[in-house]
Amino acid sequence: MHSLSAMRVLICGDSLSLGKLTGFSRVTPLYSSVRFICRVGNGNEPLTLDTLGLSDKVETTRGNEKNKLNLGISTIEVPKRRDKKVSHSAVQMKKKADIEALAPFAAKSFLELGLPPLLIERLDKEGYKVPTDVQAAAIPAILNNHDAVIQSYTGSGKTLAYLLPILSKVGPLKMDDEDDEPKNKMNIEAVIVAPSRELGMQIVREVEKLLGPADKRLVQQLVGGANKSRQEEALKKNKPFIVVGTPGRIAEISAGGKLHTHFCRYLVLDEIDELLAFNFREDMHRILEHVGRRSSAGQHAVNGSEAKRVERQTIMVSATVPVSVIRAARSWGCDPLLVQAKSIVPLESSPSPASIELSGMPSDSSAGTNLQAQAPVQSLPPSLKHYYAVTRIQHKVDMLRRCIHALDAKCVIAFMNHTKQLKDAVFKLEARGMKAAELHGDLGKLTRSSILKRFRHGDVKVLLTNELSARGLDIPECDLVVNLDLPTDSIHYAHRAGRTGRLGRKGTVVTICEEREVFVVKKMQKQLGVTIQSCEFTEGKLVAEVENTVGVRRTIKKTEVETSGFV
Numbered sequence: 360m361h362s363l364s365a366m367r368v369l370i371c372g373d374s375l376s377l378g379k380l381t382g383f384s385r386v387t388p389l390y391s392s393v394r395f396i397c398r399v400g401n402g403n404e405p406l407t408l409d410t411l412g413l414s415d416k417v418e419t420t421r422g423n424e425k426n427k428l429n430l431g432i433s434t435i436e437v438p439k440r441r442d443k444k445v446s447h448s449a450v451q452m453k454k455k456a457d458i459e460a461l462a463p464f465a466a467k468s469f470l471e472l473g474l475p476p477l478l479i480e481r482l483d484k485e486g487y488k489v490p491t492d493v494q495a496a497a498i499p500a501i502l503n504n505h506d507a508v509i510q511s512y513t514g515s516g517k518t519l520a521y522l523l524p525i526l527s528k529v530g531p532l533k534m535d536d537e538d539d540e541p542k543n544k545m546n547i548e549a550v551i552v553a554p555s556r557e558l559g560m561q562i563v564r565e566v567e568k569l570l571g572p573a574d575k576r577l578v579q580q581l582v583g584g585a586n587k588s589r590q591e592e593a594l595k596k597n598k599p600f601i602v603v604g605t606p607g608r609i610a611e612i613s614a615g616g617k618l619h620t621h622f623c624r625y626l627v628l629d630e631i632d633e634l635l636a637f638n639f640r641e642d643m644h645r646i647l648e649h650v651g652r653r654s655s656a657g658q659h660a661v662n663g664s665e666a667k668r669v670e671r672q673t674i675m676v677s678a679t680v681p682v683s684v685i686r687a688a689r690s691w692g693c694d695p696l697l698v699q700a701k702s703i704v705p706l707e708s709s710p711s712p713a714s715i716e717l718s719g720m721p722s723d724s725s726a727g728t729n730l731q732a733q734a735p736v737q738s739l740p741p742s743l744k745h746y747y748a749v750t751r752i753q754h755k756v757d758m759l760r761r762c763i764h765a766l767d768a769k770c771v772i773a774f775m776n777h778t779k780q781l782k783d784a785v786f787k788l789e790a791r792g793m794k795a796a797e798l799h800g801d802l803g804k805l806t807r808s809s810i811l812k813r814f815r816h817g818d819v820k821v822l823l824t825n826e827l828s829a830r831g832l833d834i835p836e837c838d839l840v841v842n843l844d845l846p847t848d849s850i851h852y853a854h855r856a857g858r859t860g861r862l863g864r865k866g867t868v869v870t871i872c873e874e875r876e877v878f879v880v881k882k883m884q885k886q887l888g889v890t891i892q893s894c895e896f897t898e899g900k901l902v903a904e905v906e907n908t909v910g911v912r913r914t915i916k917k918t919e920v921e922t923s924g925f926v
């Protein structure tokens with residue numbers, strides 16, 4: 360039997376404005392709701408990536424006891440938005456029915472999550488048999504119409520965590536009982552925003568895979584750098600129900616009147632903390648104001664009154680969720696939930712407990728935008744091994760080469776901070792017989808995608824790149840990430856590092872730095888809650904230094920490191 364162990368009541372109507380956060384104007388929720396959450400023990404073992412034959416040792420910051428709890432979520436609509444009070448007993452009366460809507464963390468198959476048969480068939484065909492933890496948590500929450508912030512470590516399957524519930528409700532794979540026709544045939548039903556073209560195209564490919572060859576035209580990419588007129592023609596001709604793009608291009612086509620998103624049901628903001636960056640501000644403003652918004656009379660505001668917002672579902676996603684995201688989510692969404700692997704909690708009113716737990720450090724309650732103070736403790740895959748090696752600046756590329764040999768790495772991403780240095784590093788590696796290529800934003804879209812293709816296919820062994828490639832890129836074969844320049848903070852470290860060790864695979868991250876930079880590595884180690892070991896590359900081997908319990912340094916040869924499972 361389930362036993363009720365906790366209940367919370369949350370009244371919607373956050374007074375925090377987005378303008379305070381990012382300079383955007385306020386986004387007003389259309390309605391208010393009271394949502395209550397009942398945790399019940401279910402006695403089942405939660406699903407882990409072990410069931411996929413992959414390791415998953417990450418625990419949520421809420422502790423083991425809470426990880427074993429399941430969560431029932433439900434919403435009672437309340438007529439008035441801000442000040443209507445709902446009695447505790449009314450919430451309790453609803454409680455029993457809501458327990459039915461538990462997120463099945465222990466799901467062993469996609470069927471258990473309530474996905475439609477056609478979609479499950481497609482998943483099966485593509486080799487997706489078992490949901491990951493974050494998918495098992497997020498899919499029921501989104502299917503139950505909740506706004507959500509999805510946070511879990513890099514490579515844990517967040518893309519399908521939001522795509523699957525959306526494809527269950529709209530498009531050709533949707534459930535039988537869903538409306539057959541969108542309210543307006545020209546209308547887009549889901550908009551997915553990503554901060555880079557590469558990530559946008561990767562999401563498009565994922566949707567295309569699931570839709571299959573016959574229906575893949577029903578997803579349209581709207582990424583920058585590509586031909587805008589062609590994108591507009593495709594929108595008109597193919598009438599896609601879902602678009603995926605970068606903020607600039609989506610906003611541009613929308614402003615030109617070629618993208619009809621007023622009736623849109625879903626807005627997904629992938630890599631939300633990156634989308635909050637200043638350079639996206641105006642485009643994001645337009646997207647948030649237009650997607651899923653319409654006036655009560657057709658498309659226009661009546662008597663100058665502000666257009667009302669329809670019940671758009673807003674889903675925000677990232678491996679790192681600093682306070683700025685929590686605040687934006689409260690402002691843009693309606694009673695958003697924080698969905699993590701094996702944990703669903705409401706984003707409660709300030710101070711923000713979620714971000715405190717994520718950081719493992721006290722929250723900056725003032726501006727809430729100090730990313731460096733918000734360490735992404737849960738953002739790194741558990742399978743990753745971290746090292747740093749000290750050298751002089753002029754020897755960094757040579758050390759990279761020795762590092763690749765020592766680890767016998769097959770597919771390497773090396774990060775530098777300045778575009779100018781990339782070419783030089785490529786030249787040095789190629790001169791030593793190592794296939795390398797540079798990837799950065801100054802290259803054209805076609806060049807970028809052709810380089811990525813060669814890298815994915817193994818024709819290029821080392822990809823030298825900058826921050827452009829740190830977010831979201833999924834190259835499962837990548838077995839080594841090297842920081843040739845230090846990332847700006849621990850959040851950037853986490854996203855760079857997350858290009859390897861995806862979905863439980865082994866991966867190694869090596870930061871090559873100067874002696875004077877070691878303290879920064881130590882600081883990131885502390886913020887991230889991982890061990891970044893000092894190492895050297897000698898005689899073709901990685902020689903790691905470990906500190907024993909009494910603080911005396913000793914050196915272990917690579918063979919020793921291997922036996923203890925470090926590499």
Ligand SMILES: Nc1ncnc2c1ncn2[C@@H]1O[C@H](COP(=O)(O)OP(=O)(O)OP(=O)(O)O)[C@@H](O)[C@H]1O
Nearest residue numbers: 487489490491513514515516517518678831833862
């Ligand atoms: N249920 C599943 N079974 C098998 N493979 C899966 C499953 N879900 C996702 N994957 C694969 O796992 C890999 C990582 O997924 P995805 O890119 O969505 O991770 P992510 O959490 O979004 O990472 P990041 O934070 O870096 O963006 C992809 O190759 C994806 O195809």
